[in-house]
Structures are given as C-alpha cells and as structure tokens.
Amino acid sequence: MRAYVIKRVFGMIPTLILISGLIFIVIQLPPGDIVTSTLDRMQSQGLEVSTEAVANLRAQYNLDQPLLIQYVRWIGGFLVGDMGYSYLFTRPVSELVWERLGYTLMITVSSLIFTWAIAIPAGIYSAVRQYSFGDYLITTIMLVGLATPSFLLALMAMYAGYEFFGISIGGLFSPEYRDAPWSFGRLLDFLSHLWIPMVVLGLGGTASTMRILRANLLDELSKPYVVTARAKGVKPMKLLFKYPLRIAINPFISTIGLLMPALISGEAIVSIVLGLPTIGPALIQALIAQDMYLAGSFLMLLAVLTVLGMLLSDLLLAWADPRIRYE
Amino acid sequence: MADNLLEIRDLAVEFGTDIGTTHALREVSFDVLRGKVTAIVGESGSGKSVTANCIMRLIQPPGRITGGKIHFSPNDAPAYDIAALPNKDPRLLDLRGGSVSMVFQEPMTALSPVYTVGNQVAEAILCHRNVSKEEAFEEAADMLRRVGIDNVDRRIQQYPFEFSGGMRQRVVIAMALVCHPQLLICDEPTTALDVTIQAEILTLIRDLQKDLKNSVLFITHDLGVVAQMADQVVVMYQGRVLEVGSVRQVLKTPVHPYTRGLLAAIPGLATKGARLATIASVVGDADLTTPHPLMTLADGRQVSLSSAQLADLELTDD
Numbered sequence: 001m002r003a004y005v006i007k008r009v010f011g012m013i014p015t016l017i018l019i020s021g022l023i024f025i026v027i028q029l030p031p032g033d034i035v036t037s038t039l040d041r042m043q044s045q046g047l048e049v050s051t052e053a054v055a056n057l058r059a060q061y062n063l064d065q066p067l068l069i070q071y072v073r074w075i076g077g078f079l080v081g082d083m084g085y086s087y088l089f090t091r092p093v094s095e096l097v098w099e100r101l102g103y104t105l106m107i108t109v110s111s112l113i114f115t116w117a118i119a120i121p122a123g124i125y126s127a128v129r130q131y132s133f134g135d136y137l138i139t140t141i142m143l144v145g146l147a148t149p150s151f152l153l154a155l156m157a158m159y160a161g162y163e164f165f166g167i168s169i170g171g172l173f174s175p176e177y178r179d180a181p182w183s184f185g186r187l188l189d190f191l192s193h194l195w196i197p198m199v200v201l202g203l204g205g206t207a208s209t210m211r212i213l214r215a216n217l218l219d220e221l222s223k224p225y226v227v228t229a230r231a232k233g234v235k236p237m238k239l240l241f242k243y244p245l246r247i248a249i250n251p252f253i254s255t256i257g258l259l260m261p262a263l264i265s266g267e268a269i270v271s272i273v274l275g276l277p278t279i280g281p282a283l284i285q286a287l288i289a290q291d292m293y294l295a296g297s298f299l300m301l302l303a304v305l306t307v308l309g310m311l312l313s314d315l316l317l318a319w320a321d322p323r324i325r326y327e
Numbered sequence: 328m329a330d331n332l333l334e335i336r337d338l339a340v341e342f343g344t345d346i347g348t349t350h351a352l353r354e355v356s357f358d359v360l361r362g363k364v365t366a367i368v369g370e371s372g373s374g375k376s377v378t379a380n381c382i383m384r385l386i387q388p389p390g391r392i393t394g395g396k397i398h399f400s401p402n403d404a405p406a407y408d409i410a411a412l413p414n415k416d417p418r419l420l421d422l423r424g425g426s427v428s429m430v431f432q433e434p435m436t437a438l439s440p441v442y443t444v445g446n447q448v449a450e451a452i453l454c455h456r457n458v459s460k461e462e463a464f465e466e467a468a469d470m471l472r473r474v475g476i477d478n479v480d481r482r483i484q485q486y487p488f489e490f491s492g493g494m495r496q497r498v499v500i501a502m503a504l505v506c507h508p509q510l511l512i513c514d515e516p517t518t519a520l521d522v523t524i525q526a527e528i529l530t531l532i533r534d535l536q537k538d539l540k541n542s543v544l545f546i547t548h549d550l551g552v553v554a555q556m557a558d559q560v561v562v563m564y565q566g567r568v569l570e571v572g573s574v575r576q577v578l579k580t581p582v583h584p585y586t587r588g589l590l591a592a593i594p595g596l597a598t599k600g601a602r603l604a605t606i607a608s609v610v611g612d613a614d615l616t617t618p619h620p621l622m623t624l625a626d627g628r629q630v631s632l633s634s635a636q637l638a639d640l641e642l643t644d645d
Binding site: 231232235247 | 385420421422423424428431433437438440442454
C-alpha cells in the first residue's frame with residue numbers, strides 16, 4: 001500500500017508538467033497578447049501609445065523573450081508562489097487566486113455535501129422501492145431538476161428572493177460586510193448567502209447522482225450475495241448498507257476527482273448571474289483579456305486540484321475495495 | 328416430536344408479470360423427514376428453487392405465496408406455519424440462517440467480494456447468537472476447518488476472490504452450517520463446479536449431515552446425485568409434484584410416466600452410440616399438463632395420476 005501511494009504521488013509530477021505545458025501553449029494560441037488587447041482598448045479610447053511604451057510593456061511581461069524562456073519563468077515563479085501580476089485586476093495574481101479559490105472551494109464542497117445529502121437517500125429509497133409511487137415521484141422531480149439549466153434556477157432564485165422576501169441574494173456578502181475583515185457577524189452573513197449557490201449548483205448534480213446510485217443499487221440488489229446474506233438472517237437495514245450499498249457507492253468514490261473541473265465550469269455561469277467572487281467569472285475575463293498570468297494560474301491550480309482529487313479517489317477506492325491490486 | 332421437520336401442503340406461488348401471471352408452484356405437497364436427506368428433482372423451471380426459497384421466505388415481489396402451508400416443527404420450539412408468518416415476524420430472522428440455511432448454486436457470486444471470508448462466516452453466528460466477535464471468529468474458523476479448508480488462520484483473513492470455486496463452495500457450506508441449522512437446503516450446490524470437485528462437495532455434505540444429524544433438502548436435476556445422496560425423492564414438473572417416494576421406489580420402480588421418462592433419459596455406457604430417449608418419447612401421449620391430486624399407493628409412495636392411469640396401475644400390479 002505504501003509503495004502504491006508513493007508511486008502514485010510521484011506519478012503526478014510528469015502529468016502536471018505536461019498539463020502546464022499544454023496550458024501555456026493554449027493560452028498563447030489566440031493571436032495577440034495582453035499588450036495588444038490593452039493597446040486596442042487604449043486606442044479605442046483615443047489615447048496614443050508610443051512604440052517605446054509598448055516595448056516597455058512587453059519587457060515587463062517578458063513578452064519579448066522566446067516562448068520557452070517565458071514558460072520557464074512562468075512555471076518557475078508558480079513553483080515559489082509568485083504567480084505574476086494581473087494586468088486586468090491590477091493586483092498580484094497570487095492574492096487574487098487564493099481569495100477566489102477559497103470561496104470556490106467552499107461553494108464546491110458545500111454543494112457537494114448538499115448533493116450527496118439529498119441524492120444518496122433518494123437514490124436508495126428509489127431503488128429499494130422500485131416502481132412505487134415514491135420512486136416515480138422522486139425520479140420525476142429529479143428529471144425536472146436535471147433538465148433545468150442551473151443559471152435559470154439562479155435567475156429564478158434571485159427573482160423569488162427579491163419579489164417575495166425583498167432581499168437581494170446575489171453575491172456572498174451583504175454590502176456592509178463585503179470589504180469588512182472576518183468576524184462572527186461576517187461569517188453568519190456569509191453562511192446566509194452561501195445556501196443559494198449551494199442549492200443552485202448542487203441540484204443538477206443531485207439528479208444525476210441519484211439516478212446513477214439508483215441504477216447501481218438496482219444492479220447490486222439482484223446479486224446472489226444479497227440473497228445469501230438475507231438467507232443468513234441479516235436484518236434488512238444492515239443488509240442493505242453492508243452488502244449492496246457498499247458496492248454501489250464505489251463508482252462515486254472514483255469520480256470525486258472529476259467533480260472539481262465539472263463544478264468549476266458549471267459554476268462560471270451561475271456565478272456571473274449571482275455575482276459570486278469565485279474563479280469561474282474571473283477565469284473567463286482573464287481568458288478574454290489574454291491576461292496570461294491570471295488565466296494560466298487559475299487553470300494550473302485547477303489542474304493540480306483535479307490531479308490531487310484523482311489521487312484521493314484512487315486511494316479511497318483502493319482502501320474501500322479489496323479487489324483493487326496495488327501492483 | 329413429529330417425524331417430519333417440514334410438512335408442505337398445497338403450496339402455491341405466483342409471479343405477476345406485465346404479460347400475465349405465472350403459476351410457479353401449484354398444490355405442492357411433500358414432507359421433509361427429520362434427520363434424513365430429501366431430494367427434489369426436476370428440469371429447469373419445474374419449481375425446485377422456488378420451493379426452497381419459499382421455505383426461507385426468500386420469494387421477492389413480483390413473486391408471492393398465494394396459498395398453502397409450510398408447517399415447520401423445530402426440535403426446540405413450538406411448531407408454526409412459515410408461509411403464514413408476517414414479513415416483520417422476528418421468527419423469520421431466526422429461521423433464516425438459524426434453523427434453516429441454504430447453500431446456493433453459484434459459489435462465485437454467493438459471497439460479497441468486499442468482505443473477508445471470516446467476516447461473512449462469523450456474521451452468520453453474530454446474527455443468531457449473543458457472542459463476542461472473537462468467539463464468533465473462532466467458531467467460524469472451527470467450521471472452516473471442518474469443511475476441509477487448510478491454513479484457516481490465514482485463509483479466514485482472505486477475500487472470496489482469493490478462493491477457487493470448490494473452496495468458495497466449502498466456505499458457503501461452512502457459513503450455512505455454522506449455526507447448526509435443523510434443515511440445510513442445498514440448491515444445486517454442485518452445478519457450477521467441475522466433476523471431481525462435485526464429488527468432493529457431495530461427500531462433504533453427506534458426511535456433515537451424518538455428523539450433525541440435520542435434515543437436508545437437496546435440489547438437483549442429476550439423478551445420479553439423487554441416488555448417491557437422498558433417502559426420499561420428490562419429482563417436480565411445471566410447478567407440481569408428480570411423485571414422492573423413497574429413493575429405491577422412485578429410481579427402481581418409477582410409477583409416473585414422467586419419472587420413467589427422466590430415468591430413461593440418463594445416458595449410460597449401454598446406450599453408447601444410440602440416440603438418447605427423450606422424455607416425450609417415453610411419456611408418449613400421457614397428459615402432463617392436467618393437474619391430478621397426489622394419491623398414496625399401497626407401498627406408501629405418492630403419485631399424481633388420472634383415475635384412468637391409476638386403474639391401469641392397479642391392473643398391472645396384480
């Protein structure tokens with residue numbers, strides 16, 4: 001087991017190097033760079049820019065260097081925590097990233113907990129009482145949930161909040177706490193805002209999770225080992241949890257790593273609608289403006305989180321399922 | 328204490344499907360003798376396994392028991408009707424794995440892949456008796472030794488996929504016997520195993536039955552196995568019982584045309600090169616689909632025949 005963990009941890013390194021190279025190349029691919037898009041903006045405002053200033057700007061961003069040097073400088077800085085400077089937000093990227101990443105992780109984790117808290121009991125009920133009224137009711141509600149785009153749900157939540165409760169539910173903080181330092185009051189305010197994105201983002205995942213669990217569990221419920229256990233006299237509830245559910249849950253463990261990118265891309269539109277200070281909207285802006293350092297850092301961090309998530313789910317799965325060999 | 332551990336009377340089971348109702352069992356009646364081996368023989372779909380599942384109340388919707396009795400007289404408790412127990416009756420959990428247990432056909436899938444063998448065998452003890460986990464594991468180890476597993480101290484920590492088919496079936500047998508059930512149901516326990524292992528498992532079941540003095544209900548479609556294992560035979564066809572009698576009666580002098588057909592269809596060395604008899608060719612125009620009540624003959628066996636066939640029978644007996 002220990003050898004397996006060490007092997008997997010070191011296996012991440014080439015993956016991450018490859019990903020960083022790809023990110024760098026993809027961001028360089030569109031014509032132009034941060035300087036040209038800045039120039040465009042300035043010229044459209046009627047400002048004249050001297051060629052000298054342009055050259056300075058390029059030197060400042062290392063854009064006058066060969067690509068390989070640019071890449072090494074970027075990734076070298078990244079490794080020591082210096083992610084460069086965001087021209088777009090006029091702040092150091094690292095500041096921006098940690099702040100947004102923190103909120104994103106909080107929203108992601110809470111919507112994941114929400115998803116599982118609803119989907120797992122619903123899926124179990126639906127499978128055990130297959131074709132009952134409750135099963136049809138749950139699957140119908142979930143189908144509607146699956147078919148509703150989350151940004152629409154976000155708009156509906158905002159409308160309902162404003163129309164019926166007279167509150168603005170955008171953002172993660174009320175205006176009086178937005179720039180205040182952390183305090184108990186700010187935490188409460190944060191939690192009271194958190195549940196809207198949590199529900200909106202979690203609902204789509206709830207539907208698919210519930211359907212997958214229902215299908216897995218139905219498969220397992222008809223397996224002979226379930227009958228063996230029942231014939232052994234195991235009490236019904238214990239039987240359900242110890243035997244079929246234990247195996248039906250494995251596919252979820254193996255997808256924990258994939259949740260991060262899925263939630264980030266799902267989150268972007270919702271965050272724009274709800275005005276959340278998370279990664280998604282900033283990433284889109286950074287990509288449009290070709291703010292190389294910001295976009296690259298976001299993408300690189302997401303890649304790291306995804307690779308870590310995959311490692312975590314592989315290790316969990318190896319721990320949960322004895323059939324997995326470590327060789 | 329009654330001679331019969333189980334008296335099954337007029338048991339009926341139906342499976343409701345979208346295209347109609349299947350009568351899986353109709354008026355099934357036979358006894359399971361205390362301390363003896365009773366075999367049920369019949370082709371696929373004749374209702375052998377459904378009967379076994381009824382005894383442990385393992386029939387799941389859309390199937391349900393629609394009539395009849397399964398009168399169970401345990402050695403140590405008042406008799407009751409298994410078929411009439413409500414689903415939540417605590418006696419049901421005692422019955423399953425406690426006084427009646429079952430060995431299944433497929434040893435490869437009868438054990439959960441994610442728990443150790445020791446865990447799954449000891450669980451049977453923990454479900455029925457108030458003992459510590461350590462005691463349960465010790466008893467499980469004893470029983471595993473008894474069914475012929477070597478290196479039990481190491482093997483008990485292993486997972487089912489680390490066992491061969493024959494060894495897994497031994498584990499399943501150990502799991503079934505670990506609570507000393509009064510009735511062991513073996514539902515085609517050797518069908519999925521290769522021939523040499525089959526013989527070993529059959530000998531094991533027979534030897535353990537002699538040791539533990541439990542009753543066995545042995546389900547098979549192999550008449551050779553019946554001859555080797557059973558004291559009493561029940562012949563089933565299309566959810567009905569056609570003939571019940573001692574092994575000698577049924578195998579030596581079968582009365583029902585279907586039983587004769589089954590016996591004629593056994594391949595033997597004498598028939599080498601010849602076409603095997605089919606059941607249809609032996610049964611001829613005898614009507615197998617019309618149900619007739621089981622009649623007890625003078626020699627004690629029971630048979631389901633029309634009155635005309637019964638009259639013929641008495642003529643030939645004279």
